[in-house]
Amino acid sequence: NNYDYLFKVLLIGESGVGKSSLMIRFTDEFFMDSHIATIGVDFKIKTVNVDDKLVKLQIWDTAGQDRFRSITRQYYRGTKGVILVYDVTNRDSFERIKDWMEEIDRYGEKNCCSIVIGNKSDLESKREVPKEIGQLFAEQHGLKFIETSAKMNKNVDEMFEQISKQMKET
Ligand code: GTP
Ligand code: MG
Secondary structure (H helix, E strand, C coil), X not given: XXXXXXXXXXXXXXXCCCHHHHHHHHHHCCCCCCCCCCCCEEEEEEEEEECCEEEEEEEEEECCCHHHHHHHHHHCCCCCEEEEEEECCCHHHHHCHHHHHHHHHXXXXXXXXXXXXXXXXXXXXXXXXXXXXHXXXXXXXXXXXXXXXXXXXXXXXHHHHHHHHHHXXX
16 A cells, blocks of 8 residues: 555535635646636545645545536545535535535534635625635534645645644544
8 A cells, every 4th residue: 555544535615616616626736717617526636744644645535516416425425525616706505514514413414514705805896705614614514624725836735734644633
């Protein structure tokens, strides 16, 4: 084996919040301005170093569109970490995080851990969800919170490192 841990990670959240952009930024170091909605699920692998251990991540990027819900629900099985993403410029995507948490409760593994991500932090002038509100919401649910920008490559590595640490400790 060329790794110490192997974890399956799922990206969930409304369509357009930037799930695919976060994954592609992390694995391919690349950003695309156009939105090509994910069909069903997409998958990539990357190995990271966390506290001197090699953690191999199998990242599953799900489609946010409602019509794919029955497909994406099948991917919670065996998933140790779930990344819940909203868009800081879209209040509705933040409010829907509660619904996505219900999906985790219903379909997720009992021992899975999750993290709340407010993406598109580069779009300060269009912001609809203050950082403090996202932070408070996550705290109330006992979850870690990070604001990211896939576009500017801000906190993307940190996000995967954080969920990796949690998965290692669980
Ligand atoms: P679905 O696959 O439909 O669920 O959407 P998604 O969550 O995968 O969204 P996607 O990554 O395709 O991004 C949607 C749009 O937001 C694209 O036009 C991206 O370029 C843009 N986008 C993603 N992340 C950022 C970001 O950090 N900043 C800015 N400014 N735009 C972003
Ligand atoms: Mg996508």
